[in-house]
Amino acid sequence: MPELPEVEVVRAGLAPAMSGSVVRAVSVFDERALTRHLPGSADFAARLEGATVDAVVRRGKFLWMPLVGGSSAVVGHLGMSGQLLLRAPDAAPERHERVRLFIEHPRHGELAVVFADQRTFGSLAIDQLVPTPDARPAGYGSDAALIPTQVAHIARDPLDPAFDDDLFRAALRRRSSAIKRVLLDQNLISGVGNIYADESLWAARIHPETLASALSTVAVRRLLVEVRAVLQKALAEGGTSFDAQYVNVNGEAGYFAHSLNAYGQTGKPCARCGGEIRRDAFMNRSSHYCPRCQRRR
DNA sequence: ACCTCCCCCTGACAGC
DNA sequence: TGCTGTCAGGGGGAGG
CATH class of the missing domain: 1.10.8.50 (Helicase, Ruva Protein; domain 3)
Incomplete structure (x- = not known):
């Protein structure tokens, strides 16, 4: 669901469930969803399991979820047909489901975050966070002036107060x-x-x-x-x-x-x-x- | 540095 | 019905 409004709808939907959640387990059904995570799915899962998600942030059509205490984030792009869905942990697999994150929120309990993507142009990755050149907040959803390296070249979007x-x-x-x-x-x-x-x-x-x-x-x-x-x-x-x-x-x-x-x-x-x-x-x-x-x- | 083209992939639909 | 061609809201990289 590609353009800014659709991605923002997803960000706003994920934020209450993911912010403060601990990732308990990760299931990868299709490696193509992780093409931008070069070390591969085992590394992706190992880095994520046990980590706490701090926020859900968006710039343009990119989403990322900074991890607490670290300098890294899960970066997501929906491509042409990607979806991020909130489901019960034992929900039946979605059509074109590629990755499922099992998370636990302090108040909402256990949930599944499902990444489904028909055309596989979308992707997830774990990436390093770096400071924004202008020291302004990197995107919508967090005040942190830190941006994933994979998103650093993307311009600010026109709804960003720091857009010039x-x-x-x-x-x-x-x-x-x-x-x-x-x-x-x-x-x-x-x-x-x-x-x-x-x-x-x-x-x-x-x-x-x-x-x-x-x-x-x-x-x-x-x-x-x-x-x-x-x-x-x-x-x-x-x-x-x-x-x-x-x-x-x-x-x-x-x-x-x-x-x-x-x-x-x-x-x-x-x-x-x-x-x-x-x-x-x-x-x-x-x-x-x-x-x-x-x-x- | 800019600009254009081409690539990645699946499924729905129109027309034969 | 089944085949083929076309189209779809993405970004990245090669090469001019």
């Missing part, structure tokens, strides 16, 4: 690629994927192929306002769900799919001007936009 709008605008000026491509570049702004890029550009009335460097200061400001509004609204509605892949920790779908104005609306009238929403091929994916009110410049 001026720095982002300056970066756009130096970019020769289309604004949509830049919105998807997690090294410049994180958390935005294909859906929310299309929705934000629609809301800001910017054509996805507009060169980033050609956007005026006012247009960039408008874009950031809309990116934030779209992400906040999606978050308030529990994220976007098209099918059973994109769910919260209880396996429930969000409602934002009903609020989409561009993504997946090919051929339908634009809610703003009545023009016909178009879909163009873009980077092995697609862009949805209204050719009438998102004019190319």
Whole structure:
């Protein structure tokens, strides 16, 4: 469940159950879920068993769980189809279940955290924590200015109070690629994927192929306002769900799919001007936009 | 340093 | 029914 709102829904669901929990046991059913943990599954389990989880933190689409007393964290990325689910410890295996953590919370008792992932682009790993360059909190969910090395290159997301709008605008000026491509570049702004890029550009009335460097200061400001509004609204509605892949920790779908104005609306009238929403091929994916009110410049 | 392309993998669905 | 092709919201690395 990939983009920022969906990942935040998961983070918020995991935090009350995982913060303060001790990991009692780890079951790995598919090594591919640990491809980013180079030492392998035995090492993964050995490091985790007996450890206490301090918090559940998110930056963009990355999650991590710092471990108490250590300088390490469990890093998770859901990829295209990953799920983190809270279950009873003896719950039947989920479809595509890859890893199960058996945890014990001081008040909630024993629980299972299930990592399920159909397409196996997601992963878990144990990683070292390093200080953030700006000494600001690394992500949402903890005040610690410590970030896993695997996440250190990922930009802050637009809902992060330490996100620097001026720095982002300056970066756009130096970019020769289309604004949509830049919105998807997690090294410049994180958390935005294909859906929310299309929705934000629609809301800001910017054509996805507009060169980033050609956007005026006012247009960039408008874009950031809309990116934030779209992400906040999606978050308030529990994220976007098209099918059973994109769910919260209880396996429930969000409602934002009903609020989409561009993504997946090919051929339908634009809610703003009545023009016909178009879909163009873009980077092995697609862009949805209204050719009438998102004019190319 | 930037930018583009290609890769990883599974399953749902459309069309023949 | 069964085959084939296409598509899907991810990030990383190679190579231009």
